[in-house]
């Protein structure tokens with residue numbers, strides 16, 4: 001039995017679904033990126049509608065200028081971790097700006113959003129502690145919980161009553177209550193684009209106890225009056241103990257962060273292995289993120305434009321009869337019967353000049369394949385129309401009665 | 405019937421719906437390799453079992469579980485620990 005035998009299933013699946021030839025819906029090679037919303041894949045010029053580039057800031061002139069300056073002034077990389085030589089003034093300044101943005105005393109910058117979840121959760125939790133997470137949480141959260149060695153309990157997706165029931169069971173079992181329990185949910189869920197019922201979840205947390213962590217990876221910059229995310233939008237920030245986010249979506253760069261209303265978050269720095277044992281983000285990255293964070297606060301019209309685009313696309317696809325995620329939002333998911341249909345549809349969309357994400361179970365929920373569209377403030381009305389036109393032209397391919 | 409047998413019987417009922425696509429359903433069948441469940445199916449079934457027996461079964465306690473019988477072992481252990 002060789003180490004690679006365990007990949008037999010992957011090998012078979014990728015061969016039988018022709019995932020190994022270009023262009024491929026998994027690990028798509030995007031040959032050129034012209035703007036936040038246009039690129040080239042092979043011979044197709046495409047509208048990019050699967051990028052998480054919610055505010056379209058990847059080509060923002062101010063962000064680019066800031067990154068250029070930092071590159072010239074501070075070099076290409078930090079060549080060290082935050083704990084050693086990788087904490088520059090700008091990393092600290094960004095942390096301070098994040099803390100101010102959230103109105104919280106403490107913020108930490110990590111090298112990716114994945115590392116932010118890993119770094120915070122593995123440090124907060126250990127054997128004997130409990131974590132109660134939404135069943136549809138991101139892989140980085142699951143991985144973090146497993147690494148932490150805590151007891152991991154799932155609750156049914158977006159079901160506050162189910163959370164309540166599971167916390168009750170947990171509390172019954174323990175003498176010391178829920179002081180060492182952490183509830184984890186996301187703001188907007190990345191696959192179906194639905195939102196946590198955060199008002200109800202916060203109410204359960206207030207009543208039962210425990211800490212609450214909200215991963216706002218897809219909602220920061222996108223929701224809330226000042227762009228802080230879902231907790232701000234529904235007015236429950238006082239009940240949220242930790243917010244995790246990423247620089248890789250609305251902020252258009254790479255990196256992650258955690259903020260907390262508990263000053264003791266500072267102590268996590270000295271314990272968190274995913275913070276200590278990896279190099280820090282490059283100066284140019286930090287510079288563009290600082291600029292993008294300022295833009296999130298200064299240009300609410302970007303959020304308005306994003307939501308206009310999202311609502312128009314959702315309404316249009318709904319009218320065409322597609323089965324969609326439950327609510328309009330920057331992520332719009334069209335559910336598809338089979339992986340084969342999804343793959344064929346994805347290829348046809350590329351030929352019609354539209355790039356979206358294709359997701360297969362178990363990465364997508366409920367055993368369904370899906371076409372995942374993510375919108376951007378940078379999409380024009382014409383581009384949204386073009387996406388709708390492509391779906392209208394090709395929609396019959398997804399008819400359950402059409403043989404794949 | 406012992407508690408273990410009762411629990412195992414209920415587990416087998418939960419697994420009925422995976423029978424058609426897969427090999428024969430028996431207490432020592434490998435959930436993933438024989439019955440064709442994926443890791444999410446297993447965790448989702450666990451949600452139902454937790455509700456049915458009104459217990460918490462942390463998913464980290466079933467990482468080594470391969471078969472319905474082993475799952476019943478874990479549930480018995482949790483129940484008696486309470």
Ligand SMILES: Cc1ncc(COP(=O)(O)O)c(C=O)c1O
Nearest residue numbers: 112113114138190215217246248
């Ligand atoms: C909910 C959630 N958390 C964390 C991450 C990880 O972020 P990053 O891409 O910055 O590692 C993602 C995205 O991939 C996500 O969807």
